[in-house]
Amino acid sequence: GAGVSQSPSNKVTEKGKDVELRCDPISGHTALYWYRQSLGQGLEFLIYFQGNSAPDKSGLPSDRFSAERTGGSVSTLTIQRTQQEDSAVYLCASSSTANSNEKLFFGSGTQLSVL
Amino acid sequence: GDSVTQMEGPVTLSEEASLTINCTYTATGYPSLFWYVQYPGEGLQLLLKATKADDKGSNKGFEATYRKETTSFHLEKGSVQVSDSAVYFCALCQAGTALIFGKGTTLSVSS
Numbered sequence: 001g002a003g004v005s006q007s008p009s010n011k012v013t014e015k016g017k018d019v020e021l022r023c024d025p026i027s028g029h030t031a032l033y034w035y036r037q038s039l040g041q042g043l044e045f046l047i048y049f050q051g052n053s054a055p056d057k058s059g060l061p062s063d064r065f066s067a068e069r070t071g072g073s074v075s076t077l078t079i080q081r082t083q084q085e086d087s088a089v090y091l092c093a094s095s096s097t098a099n100s101n102e103k104l105f106f107g108s109g110t111q112l113s114v115l
Numbered sequence: 116g117d118s119v120t121q122m123e124g125p126v127t128l129s130e131e132a133s134l135t136i137n138c139t140y141t142a143t144g145y146p147s148l149f150w151y152v153q154y155p156g157e158g159l160q161l162l163l164k165a166t167k168a169d170d171k172g173s174n175k176g177f178e179a180t181y182r183k184e185t186t187s188f189h190l191e192k193g194s195v196q197v198s199d200s201a202v203y204f205c206a207l208c209q210a211g212t213a214l215i216f217g218k219g220t221t222l223s224v225s226s
Contacts, residue, residue, distance in 0.1 A: 004158075033213050042218030043159075043204060056213060091159065101147050101166050104214060106159040 002026075004107035006092050012113045013082055021077045021110045025094030032075050033095075033104065034067060038088040046090075049075060050098045082114045117142040121205045121217035128195055128224050136190040136220050138179075138205035146207040148172075148181050148188040149214065153202045162190075162203070195224045 005024040013019050025032050034046040045059040049069045060066070064082075069075040079086055089111050093104040122137040140148065150162040150172070163172030168183035177192045188205060205217040 035216075040218070043206075043216035045213050045215060048213045055211070059213075093159075098211070101164070101208075103161045103164070104151075104159075108158045 004092055004094050004105050006090075006107035006110050008110060009108065010111045010113075012115065014115055015084060016081055018078065018080045019082055019112065021079075021090050021112070023075045023077070023092030023094075023107060025073065025075070025092070026105055027073075029094035029096050029105075030072065031095045031098040031102070032069060033093040034075070034077050035091040035093065036088045037091055037109070041088075043091070046077070048098070055098075079112075082112075084114050087112055087114045117146065117207060117209065117212070117215050119205050119207055119215055119217035121203075121220055123218075123220070124202075125221040125223055128222070130197055130224055130226050131194045132224075134190070134192045134195050134199075134222065136203055136205075136222070138188045138190065138217060140186050140188065140205075140207050142186075142207055142209065144209055145183075146209045148179070149206040149208065150177070150179055150188070150190050151204045151206060151216070153204070153219075155201065159204070195222070197224050197226050200224045 007022045033048040036044045064080045067077045089109040091109045093106045095102040118141045147166045149164045152162045153159045163174040165172040165181035171180045179190045202219045204219045206214045208214045
């Protein structure tokens, strides 16, 4: 597609439920990143993929969070047993390579609200 | 670990005023440095970057110089416009790692 696409754009869920967030990167981009944007916390790195493998999962806040990427394209971020502190905007970005100079293209994010 | 610290906002300016948003970093090695911008209702986008010491990145009238001696990458613009109102993020990246962002600085420009 023309840009990074994320779905849903908004998700409201009840505490304790599982949620799945989807990211469609720009076609051909091998690197894919997940970030979380919370008020007052800025952009928090969660995980990144190079192809289908995740060299760095260090940012995942707990074992309730997991992510996968299949076919070197679409990625899903799953949050199990959601808590109110999980409420945030979840941003996905992709780049053509994982080179440190490479420009990231961001999606518009998924606004997650846990009630 | 590596980190980025940028000045707290919000920064409120009148149109045509000059702007400086401070950014300092802590990193081992020689990271690439970036400024990203998030306009209201839009996604994050790259504003400018510098990949080595003394490089100057520039775009849309904004500039930032990679200063290794002071570990800084301050964002500057000589004359801001209302359309510059946005949240600005300083970031660094090292080989094999993801971008690390600062907390963001909100700029509000009034006419």
